Amino acid sequence: MAEILKVAMPKGRIYDKAAELFRAAGLPIPPEGEASRKLVIPLPEAGMEFILAKPVDVPTYVEYGAADIGIVGKDVLLEENRDVYELLDLGIARCRMSIIGLPNWEPGIHQRVATKYPNVASRYFREQGQQVEVIKLNGSIELAPLIGLAERIVDMVETGQTLRENGLVEQQSIFEITSRLVANRVSYRMKNAEIQQLCDRLQSVIAEPAR
Numbered sequence: 001m002a003e004i005l006k007v008a009m010p011k012g013r014i015y016d017k018a019a020e021l022f023r024a025a026g027l028p029i030p031p032e033g034e035a036s037r038k039l040v041i042p043l044p045e046a047g048m049e050f051i052l053a054k055p056v057d058v059p060t061y062v063e064y065g066a067a068d069i070g071i072v073g074k075d076v077l078l079e080e081n082r083d084v085y086e087l088l089d090l091g092i093a094r095c096r097m098s099i100i101g102l103p104n105w106e107p108g109i110h111q112r113v114a115t116k117y118p119n120v121a122s123r124y125f126r127e128q129g130q131q132v133e134v135i136k137l138n139g140s141i142e143l144a145p146l147i148g149l150a151e152r153i154v155d156m157v158e159t160g161q162t163l164r165e166n167g168l169v170e171q172q173s174i175f176e177i178t179s180r181l182v183a184n185r186v187s188y189r190m191k192n193a194e195i196q197q198l199c200d201r202l203q204s205v206i207a208e209p210a211r
């Protein structure tokens with residue numbers, strides 16, 4: 001008998017895009033709002049159980065095996081460095097991680113960069129041979145250069161609207177970001193048939209990236 005797959009789903013902007021993909025693959029998944037405040041959603045017809053997690057926590061649930069698989073942005077994978085298998089690029093929630101600054105930015109002696117992604121930013125600037133102080137923030141990152149907390153930020157850009165409305169400039173895109181399907185290493189062996197079947201079904205409905 002097929003085993004139930006425990007799936008860590010990120011609450012927020014990825015959920016509905018991922019649910020749409022599951023539905024296109026023939027798996028009946030409810031919209032996010034439908035479950036009200038319930039955090040564990042049994043989906044026996046799809047052979048799954050959804051765990052609704054904060055996006056940044058998805059790799060943690062998967063690494064520890066509390067979830068067999070999960071859906072998470074590549075930005076979070078790069079930042080969290082969790083020991084999980086990356087199985088599929090789902091091609092959804094596409095955006096980029098960029099270095100952003102004020103239009104008149106010039107490199108100073110002591111440079112500060114604010115970001116939600118301190119590990120990614122520190123690694124990037126170290127590899128570039130640039131010495132910067134990285135300041136961790138949890139949201140509204142674009143505020144930092146506007147009020148003098150840091151001269152630059154490392155953050156997501158999707159439409160560019162937030163940058164435009166705050167008079168900021170994208171200096172450089174450093175990573176293309178999409179959501180990924182990840183698996184726990186033990187689950188990948190123990191529930192291989194179920195995971196592989198899901199991958200095959202999703203693969204057949206994943207859109208090619210626009211060129």
Ligand SMILES: Nc1ncnc2c1ncn2[C@@H]1O[C@H](COP(=O)(O)OP(=O)(O)OP(=O)(O)O)[C@@H](O)[C@H]1O
Pocket residue numbers: 010011012013014054055056072073074075076093094095156157158159177178179
């Ligand atoms: N415009 C965007 N800005 C930021 N992330 C985006 C954007 N578009 C897609 N994403 C992707 O969506 C993921 C989840 O973003 P979301 O805003 O739902 O959660 P969060 O901001 O990390 O969490 P929370 O709001 O609970 O603190 C990101 O990790 C990223 O992969």
Ligand SMILES: O=P(O)(O)OC[C@H]1O[C@H](OP(=O)(O)OP(=O)(O)O)[C@H](O)[C@@H]1O
Pocket residue numbers: 138139140141142155156157158159160161162163
């Ligand atoms: O290029 P755009 O389409 O404007 O999207 C980019 C914005 O979206 C994200 O913010 P989010 O909505 O997650 O808010 P937060 O960072 O304050 O949590 C990101 O941090 C940018 O601020």
